[in-house]
Amino acid sequence: MLINEQAYHTIWYNNENKCVVIIDQRKLPFSFETIELKDIKEAWHAIQDMAVRGAPLIGVTGAYGMYLGITNLDPSELTLDKINKLGDYLKSSRPTAVNLEIIIDELIANLQACEPQSWEKEALVFAEKIKQREIDYCSSIGDHGLKLIEEIAATKPGETINILTHCNAGWLACIDWGTATAPIYKAHQKGIDIHVWVDETRPRNQGAKLTAWELLHNHVPHTIVPDNTGGHLMQHGMVDLVIVGSDRTTRAGDVANKIGTYLKALAANDNNVPFFVALPSTTFDFNISDGVRDIPIEQRDENEVKYMEGIASNKLVNALIMPEDSKAANYGFDVTPARLVTGLITERGICEANETAISEKFKDLMS
Amino acid sequence: MLINEQAYHTIWYNNENKCVVIIDQRKLPFSFETIELKDIKEAWHAIQDMAVRGAPLIGVTGAYGMYLGITNLDPSELTLDKINKLGDYLKSSRPTAVNLEIIIDELIANLQACEPQSWEKEALVFAEKIKQREIDYCSSIGDHGLKLIEEIAATKPGETINILTHCNAGWLACIDWGTATAPIYKAHQKGIDIHVWVDETRPRNQGAKLTAWELLHNHVPHTIVPDNTGGHLMQHGMVDLVIVGSDRTTRAGDVANKIGTYLKALAANDNNVPFFVALPSTTFDFNISDGVRDIPIEQRDENEVKYMEGIASNKLVNALIMPEDSKAANYGFDVTPARLVTGLITERGICEANETAISEKFKDLMS
Numbered sequence: 020m021l022i023n024e025q026a027y028h029t030i031w032y033n034n035e036n037k038c039v040v041i042i043d044q045r046k047l048p049f050s051f052e053t054i055e056l057k058d059i060k061e062a063w064h065a066i067q068d069m070a071v072r073g074a075p076l077i078g079v080t081g082a083y084g085m086y087l088g089i090t091n092l093d094p095s096e097l098t099l100d101k102i103n104k105l106g107d108y109l110k111s112s113r114p115t116a117v118n119l120e121i122i123i124d125e126l127i128a129n130l131q132a133c134e135p136q137s138w139e140k141e142a143l144v145f146a147e148k149i150k151q152r153e154i155d156y157c158s159s160i161g162d163h164g165l166k167l168i169e170e171i172a173a174t175k176p177g178e179t180i181n182i183l184t185h186c187n188a189g190w191l192a193c194i195d196w197g198t199a200t201a202p203i204y205k206a207h208q209k210g211i212d213i214h215v216w217v218d219e220t221r222p223r224n225q226g227a228k229l230t231a232w233e234l235l236h237n238h239v240p241h242t243i244v245p246d247n248t249g250g251h252l253m254q255h256g257m258v259d260l261v262i263v264g265s266d267r268t269t270r271a272g273d274v275a276n277k278i279g280t281y282l283k284a285l286a287a288n289d290n291n292v293p294f295f296v297a298l299p300s301t302t303f304d305f306n307i308s309d310g311v312r313d314i315p316i317e318q319r320d321e322n323e324v325k326y327m328e329g330i331a332s333n334k335l336v337n338a339l340i341m342p343e344d345s346k347a348a349n350y351g352f353d354v355t356p357a358r359l360v361t362g363l364i365t366e367r368g369i370c371e372a373n374e375t376a377i378s379e380k381f382k383d384l385m386s
Numbered sequence: 387m388l389i390n391e392q393a394y395h396t397i398w399y400n401n402e403n404k405c406v407v408i409i410d411q412r413k414l415p416f417s418f419e420t421i422e423l424k425d426i427k428e429a430w431h432a433i434q435d436m437a438v439r440g441a442p443l444i445g446v447t448g449a450y451g452m453y454l455g456i457t458n459l460d461p462s463e464l465t466l467d468k469i470n471k472l473g474d475y476l477k478s479s480r481p482t483a484v485n486l487e488i489i490i491d492e493l494i495a496n497l498q499a500c501e502p503q504s505w506e507k508e509a510l511v512f513a514e515k516i517k518q519r520e521i522d523y524c525s526s527i528g529d530h531g532l533k534l535i536e537e538i539a540a541t542k543p544g545e546t547i548n549i550l551t552h553c554n555a556g557w558l559a560c561i562d563w564g565t566a567t568a569p570i571y572k573a574h575q576k577g578i579d580i581h582v583w584v585d586e587t588r589p590r591n592q593g594a595k596l597t598a599w600e601l602l603h604n605h606v607p608h609t610i611v612p613d614n615t616g617g618h619l620m621q622h623g624m625v626d627l628v629i630v631g632s633d634r635t636t637r638a639g640d641v642a643n644k645i646g647t648y649l650k651a652l653a654a655n656d657n658n659v660p661f662f663v664a665l666p667s668t669t670f671d672f673n674i675s676d677g678v679r680d681i682p683i684e685q686r687d688e689n690e691v692k693y694m695e696g697i698a699s700n701k702l703v704n705a706l707i708m709p710e711d712s713k714a715a716n717y718g719f720d721v722t723p724a725r726l727v728t729g730l731i732t733e734r735g736i737c738e739a740n741e742t743a744i745s746e747k748f749k750d751l752m753s
Contacts, residue, residue, distance in 0.1 A: 217712075221588060234712075241712065242712075244714065245613070250652065251645060252717075254720070330706045336698035336699070340696040345584075345599075346608070353621070
């Protein structure tokens with residue numbers, strides 16, 4: 020997608036400098052900077068320090084990181100044992116990112132099938148392939164979601180279609196297009212008159228910081244709103260469609276996503292606003308059914324709530340915004356029960372959020 | 387209530403200095419400062435610049451402001467025409483504060499009934515009487531709400547009672563006790579083991595800034611949470627009771643309150659958590675029934691969303707927290723339909739949120 024009118028991916032291989040380049044997402048939206056990753060250690064830090072974030076992007080960074088690790092090995096070190104050690108090291112950068120683990124294991128399995136002297140080349144081919152797969156998934160999600168938006172547009176000719184989204188399930192979390200944003204970008208590119216309500220998404224403000232910045236650079240009309248606002252907007256007919264992403268979706272269609280998603284789903288349900296979740300099939304956890312009961316919710320540092328990053332007098336500051344002696348709680352996610360989800364937008368098409376529909380569409384992936 | 391272990395009201399008359407003293411609420415929670423109001427102009431600015439806020443406190447400041455205006459008049463100026471001019475001037479400080487208008491009109495009607503030479507004394511007596519009435523209302527709300535908390539406590543002996551509140555319907559918005567916080571303070575003083583989840587309340591953060599600060603100084607255990615969190619807490623049985631305030635409640639029981647209240651009411655309803663609204667009878671608007679349709683929602687400056695006040699390097703800063711070129715919307719309130727309200731805690735007792743119950747309890751106030 021566009022940044023300053025130039026097309027970008029969130030990660031790419033620079034053949035000339037033999038390095039991998041990423042966007043430093045910690046600096047957004049206040050400054051746009053890229054980082055060159057030259058070895059596996061730099062890839063580890065990019066993941067651990069959250070210069071890259073979002074399951075798809077973390078996975079692809081892991082694959083490129085393995086390539087960087089192998090590139091820097093002596094020929095004598097090209098052993099499976101050594102490769103496994105590199106894999107374990109990279110996985111330790113973000114132990115809860117299941118996606119990272121799966122991709123690294125897949126890469127190592129691929130390498131086992133070929134001669135050590137081709138591992139370097141194979142690892143790069145694998146990373147590029149995984150990257151392309153993520154792009155294709157997001158693009159397909161966009162195409163299927165576009166149809167939904169077109170259907171709504173057909174019911175109100177000449178009027179703006181208002182879409183609300185929470186957090187950043189945008190192209191910055193992926194490689195291109197995004198998940199929740201893919202239908203939005205496709206609709207915008209097709210000339211449909213859309214406007215996006217961007218939930219600020221406290222405490223880390225991924226909506227206000229990242230989604231708004233993405234939409235701004237891609238010229239999609241949008242308005243940032245405090246997370247408190249969505250209910251009022253829906254009560255007054257100002258939202259035609261909600262699209263959010265997901266961090267994990269159960270085989271019954273319960274959706275774990277950024278904290279606050281459940282509240283928007285309740286408001287959508289109360290006001291007959293369609294509530295869709297956009298996700299690649301890799302986000303399903305077919306092992307669990309009841310999301311509220313079985314998905315563990317990460318509790319993060321209270322200082323993410325108590326301090327706020329911003330620009331004051333042209334300097335980046337981290338300001339205390341509440342009484343220093345009060346405690347704060349910081350739950351990362353919540354679970355939206357399937358009964359509140361109108362449908363799941365996947366790369367295979369739109370699917371109802373229930374066990375029957377999901378098993379039918381993704382039978383081959385359920386083991 | 388307590389500030390630094392000393393009992394305070396939010397406003398008081400200082401007989402020695404012939405002035406009215408207020409707490410400068412714009413400085414909270416980062417510093418505690420009082421301001422002496424010596425004339426009507428200073429009272430006007432205290433209201434207009436939001437050094438005082440909350441309908442009950444604004445009303446009482448208006449009454450004291452009228453006293454300060456009359457005190458500074460020449461005996462030749464003690465005419466009804468002049469008094470009306472003072473009233474109009476004070477009302478212009480916050481034209482949407484209906485309460486302010488009603489109290490000033492009530493004061494002027496009182497003065498008309500007596501001789502001009504006693505107006506100064508009468509105005510002060512009136513202000514003190516209005517102030518005491520607000521304290522009594524809040525204290526009664528506290529007593530009625532306490533019974534609710536005691537009932538819940540009886541069902542889970544030995545366990546902490548978790549109460550969630552949104553925004554600041556605390557003693558800082560009133561004179562003492564507060565509305566939503568009154569039952570909390572009464573329960574805490576009675577030794578009931580309570581803990582309060584304090585919604586941050588974006589964009590102006592009245593929960594994190596004011597409610598948390600109040601509770602901290604009054605030693606009530608509490609935890610600040612982003613506004614996104616309440617649904618998750620309720621899903622997991624971590625909230626026993628929600629109590630919020632109200633800016634305006636219709637005769638049918640629809641409740642206008644700080645933006646985001648409706649989302650918490652939906653979550654409470656979805657998880658069978660009792661959702662109560664604490665309000666003095668003066669907050670009812672008996673002229674309207676359908677709140678979503680008939681209560682106009684104020685839209686405020688987008689910079690309240692885009693900038694955040696806090697302390698960085700020991701200095702108060704106002705930091706830009708999102709892309710400068712993105713728009714933001716700032717709706718001040720939302721309306722919670724009566725069907726989501728378990729009950730109204732008023733100075734006359736607890737009342738169901740429907741037209742029949744409300745008309746029965748407040749018949750004498752409906753004209």
